Amino acid sequence: MFMGESSHNLDPKGRLTIPAKFRNQLGETFVIAKWMEHSLRAMPIDVWNKLEEHLNNLPIGKKDARAFKRFVMAGSMQAEFDKQGRVIIASNLKEHAQLEKEVVVTGVGDSFEIWSAENWQAYTEETAENFDDIAEGLVDFDF
Secondary structure, three states, X not given: OEOOEEEEEOOOOOEEEOOHHHHHXXXXXXXXXXXXXXXXXXXXXXXXXXXXXXXXXXXXXXXXXXXXXXXXXXXXXXXXXXXXXXXXXXXXXXXXXXXXXXXXXXXXXXXXXXXXXXXXXXXXHHHHHOHHHHHHHOHHHOO
């Protein structure tokens, strides 16, 4: 399980050090995808395979389904670590997530997300302000 958050810096070559506790769960090859709220989602291959299956089962007759599938599939890359535990983030992914230097890596259960520090701070502040309403909205999901 991926959980917790840590701050890192993207080096000038676009390499990001992934926390050892996350690297150990990813395996040699994993996937990084464009994700929601201008973040990236990094996941082990088995989690990617499940996501890909869901994407392939979306109704192709629905415009939103096609758009979501295209966005995620076209905005994904297979990744692996260098000897120092770093991964190169492709330029299109860096642009989507607005990654410049300061980066936050956050665990979200079966995967983890990569955020610009600025976007993460804004997101967590907004979420904290609305947390009670968010929690109340999850009642329908037996949470």
